[in-house]
Amino acid sequence: MHPVVETQGLTKRFGPHLALDGIDLSIAAGEIFGYLGPNGAGKTTTIRILAGLLQPSAGRAAVLGLDVVRQRDLMQARLGYLPGNFVGYDDLSGEQYLRYLANLRGGVEWHVVVTMAKRLDLDLGRRIGVLSHGNRQKVGIVQALMHHPELVILDEPTTGLDPIIQREFLGLLADVRDAGGTVFLSSHILSEVEAVADRVGIIRDGRLVVVESVERLKHRAVRRMDLTFVGAPPLEVLSSVAGVREVTSSGSTAHLAVEGSTAKLLAVAAPHGIEQIVTHEPDLEEIFLAYYERTDRLA
Ligand SMILES: Nc1ncnc2c1ncn2[C@@H]1O[C@H](COP(=O)(O)OP(=O)(O)OP(=O)(O)O)[C@@H](O)[C@H]1O
Ligand SMILES: [Mg+2]
Structure with missing residues (x-):
């Protein structure tokens, strides 16, 4: 079986700046993978390439067996994605916005949206423009998960979530995995993802410093x-x-x-x-x- 995410020598330059320096990653179906690193390490750059929003300078990346550049459209249709700077539409309520996306994408059962919103304590009736940062983030999480994508990629999803909601959110990710899905999420903080991640990769200055199962990390801690x-x-x-x-x-x-x-x-x-x-x-x-x-x- 193909890995769900596979990169080989993935490299990204912004002008003279080397943001990614030969990243080799392989993530299997049914894994929750935590992508950790400090500010500016290259997490968002990696994620934007995997989501087909940015082209690599060298190397390659395949998602669900599809090349993220040449087969981008096919790949994106099977993806759930939460960008780091999720904003939504200020003028729409959570419900209006999510119904709109659900109609565009198809394959969304509305009761799934309602249940997820309840678990995250998200009021779907309020205008996105008046939501706090954390509540807006919840809308972003629901749109990334609601169509049961085979792979979910989330850029710092826990930012702004209080501890109780954070735990509920990690529970949603565990449900994705239990249903056979794969999750790739970035974070600054290991303790935020250690409860749910099977493996973590630590990136620094565009290089993968280590990829290890959480269990083995614990053993060596x-x-x-x-x-x-x-x-x-x-x-x-x-x-x-x-x-x-x-x-x-x-x-x-x-x-x-x-x-x-x-x-x-x-x-x-x-x-x-x-x-x-x-x-x-x-x-x-x-x-x-x-x-x-x-x-x-x-x-
Ligand atoms: N469009 C761009 N043009 C120029 N440089 C960029 C661009 N996007 C990212 N960079 C640079 O690439 C490096 C990696 O940035 P990236 O956003 O991937 O880091 P990150 O790990 O997501 O950091 P953070 O934790 O702050 O979100 C940084 O040095 C950043 O300044
Ligand atoms: Mg980032």
Whole structure:
């Protein structure tokens, strides 16, 4: 089976500026893929090429097995797309606007729109022009999903959504995947997508720094632990264990940051008499930032 999204050496120049520098990506059907990176990294540029709105300078991209340049129209008809700067039509109500798009596209069951609007707490009767940024974003989300496209591409969809709506929105994406669809979404923040994404790619300065499953990222994430010993904590012994990144202490408690498995650490520490172990959930944000730092050092 074709990958749903496939890019090879995808490159984009704006004049002398290299916005994308040879992006190789492959996303399978039924995946939720989070595309992460800081401001100016190239997320929107990638997404606009995938949506057929911008032509690459070099390399190629195929979506649903269709070339995004040569077979653009066929490809776009099978896509759901939320641009980063979604505005809609100020003078129309949410309902008027969505009915208009539904009639243009066909294949939309109105009750799907109503249910989605309810889940997102969106009042379809209000004029788009008077909606807050977050509520306007909800109209954009509904138009991207309402026709059950095989692939949904969303550029920073969670911007402006409050935490409860954000969770509801991630639930909608999980429904897309459960129905066999594929989702590609960009974000600045890993924690916004980690609950729902199967894999994430981190882009920086137009280059993919890493593509990894969220599960593996979690496994490699730095985990914080507090070990309380019967006597004084054996700090030197602890800091010599592979994977231990940081050791400090207060009284008989050692505070550690550990990358990967903690089994080895516990085996080494046990003979010294452990009274209490407290482990904290790994913070993915830390590993996310570490990738940025690492590329900084390489640059
Ligand atoms: N039309 C354009 N003309 C010139 N430069 C552009 C154009 N569009 C994007 N760029 C540049 O390409 C780089 C990538 O921009 P892009 O919008 O893809 O970043 P992004 O990852 O979406 O950032 P953000 O998180 O701020 O949305 C930036 O340096 C940007 O200034
Ligand atoms: Mg952007």
